[in-house]
Amino acid sequence: MVRNIGIVAHIDAGKTTTTERILHYTGVTHRIGEVDDGTAVTDWMTQERNRGITIVSAAISVSWKGHEINIIDTPGHVDFTIEVERCLRVLDGAVVVFCAVGGVEPQSETVWRQADRYGVPKIAFINKMDRVGADFDEVLATMRGKLGAHPVPVIVPVGASQSFSGIVDLIGWRVIRFSDEDRGVSTLFEEVNDEVAAMAEPYRRALFEAVADADEKALEQYLETEMVDADLVRSVLRRLTLENAAVPVFAGAALRDKGVQPLLDGIVDFLPSPLEVPAVVGTRVDGTGEEKRQPNPQLPFSALAFKIQDDSFAGQLTYLRIYSGKVRAGEAVFNPRKGKKERIGRLVRMHANKREDLKSVEAGDIVATTGLKWSRTGDTLCDDAHPLLLERIEFPDPVVFMSVEPRTKADEPRLSDALDKLMLEDPSFGVRVDPDTGQTILSGMGELHLEVLVERLRSEYNVEVRVGRPQVAYRETITRESTGEAVFERPVGGKVQFARVRLSLLPLASGEGHMSFSIEAPPDEVPETFHAAVQDGVNEALESGALVGYPATRVGVRLVGGAFSESDSTELAFKVASALAFKEAFSAGDPVLMEPLMIMEIVTPEAFVGDVIGDFNGRRGKVIDMERRNEFKKVNGLIPLRETFGYATDLRSLTQGRASYSMEFKEFNPLPPELSAKIVG
Helix, strand or coil, rough: EEEEEEECCCCCCCCHHHHHHHHHHCCCCCCCCCCCCCCCCCCCCCCHHHHCCCCCCEEEEEEEECCCEEEEECCCCCCHHHHHHHHHHHCCEEEEEEEEEEEECCCHHHHHHHHHHHHCCEEEEEECCCCCCHHHHHHHHHHHHCCCCCCCCCEEEEECHCCCCCCCCCCCCCEECCCCCCCCCCCEEEEEEEHHHHHHHHHHHHHHHHCCCCCCHHHHHHHHHHCHHHHHHHHHHHHHHCCCCEEEEECCCCHHCHHHHHHHHHHHCCCHHHHHCCEEEECCCCCCCEECCCCCCCCCCCCEEEEEECCCCCCCEEEEEECCCCCEECCCCEECHHHCEEEEECCEECCCEEEEEEEEEECCEEEEEECCCCCCCCCCECCCCCCCCEEECCCCCCCEEEEECCCCCCHHHHHCCCCCCCHHHHHCCCCECCCCCCCCEECCCHHHHHHHHHHHHHCCCCEEEEECCCCCEEEEECCCCCEEEEEEEEECCCCEEEEEEEEEEEEECCCCCCCEEECCCCCCCCHHHHHHHHHHHHHHCCCCCCCCCCCCCCCEEEEEEEEECCCCCCCHHHHHHHHHHHHHHHHCCCCCEEEEEEEEEEEEEEHHHHHHHHHHHHHHCCEEEEEEEECCEEEEEEEHHCCCCHHHHHHHHCCCCCCCCEEEEEEEEEECCHHHHHHCC
């Protein structure tokens, strides 16, 4: 059976280190790669090896106890969260790695919510049990408190920090130790002695109670003997995991080669095969409603393109998740969003940056293909005779931008071509040309995101560029209800076109969405045939507000009236009139600038807490809470993105290089008037 899983976590929790051990213990590699040495198989990009972080998701395939496991190792840095989003969209299960010292960190919460959004079953691996300050129970508590999860340990550590020596298999009721001589390949099994039993028995009892609460047969066994058969425990816990009602928890220290093989067992035992996940739901192209497609090779073909990668040898690689049917290399398929046929070129199974050619693939497979001309990330590919449109992938709006220009005239065409390829790969990356200055503006999810992309221009595409300083991508919104009316009446193509549109705008609160649109105009003023054109005009107008020209957000739009002519009104006229009416209403709504607000977590030695908080407050930050982690303090707060540029260097100076921080985007918040005045002018 197949397992399609992702390994996800906060940065530095040990995802890639864990993946490297999986590759070694399953026989894919003969030498364990290390992140710090730049030898990790899944960190194949030059920048990943230089920086010691994962930047792009990498797919690999391994075999374990008769099961094929397709694994995607994902980035942990918030700037590359789009890689996690699109992978979780197509995966069947996830291994969430937690640091035994850091516990549930900000990006841990983000990836957990992403997995919940797609209904992805999860198992947890509490890593770094050998680290000073490791606390297994504390991580379980934060999983319950911060994530609302129901963690059920099936593996618990023997000792912690320097005393961590092995693990207890609660289901098999045995101690497992790992040989240092062969990097953990050899596992040693021991009986549970009295000392270990005293520590592990409460966890075992909690495991039995969890399965007994969910299954009558397990309850009977537990009431009679205070035990539950191992096979029944696995069966019930598997069902709870697939229902997202429980999260089996494992423990170990991947860097010390301990605990990874039981994690592989857990992937097989508790995460679903493609046949066990719900049928994918798509929309019929003819507008007759939705259709479910079971993961059956005999059904019509349907697949989702979830990632595009520019490959210097194979050209453009498009990663596909096959949901139903099957397809062979060289066959034609249909892209219903583009209304075009595509021809599948090579079909390959990816092993990081290496590939294995396949003749055909079927439901449940995750593969890459060459030869697609029109398809982009989020597009559906399907059988032409049975077209189906699958749900697209949503991408976050960029929050940082910088200007870039080629160093020489010869670099200009190469820059344009390289940026086009990078945008194909990364939908969270944007490029535009400033109409006033003619500058090329790059937009992305953070400083590191843009820094990496600029470095890729130089190293992969041989384009030398000059860059401006990173800038914040602000938004505009209104603060009060307003109305606007516009008339479009002019000759177009020798014929007068006419439309009148009256719009009412109101501000939306945080959490109510980017924009809402409703129709309140009587049909004798604006017929239904023009409603879509009105909304198109509004959407176009949202791209630039009335203050500085930043995109507008958090605006409720109501079409309240207008006028049309039986002979002269057209969709174009209503689209233009709607955009003009929106601009007028937006200007009348007392618009303000909005800035990105970030959730930041700082972990610092207690001796530097005062200096760190003082600096944080000086950056317009607001401390939400603090918690103790052994000799460290964890400071959680909110801070405007514009105040975080260069923060890594300043934090190192304040704390002698001993503190660390992470952050993620929370929402847009009104910019203080004195700062807004400097930008608006």
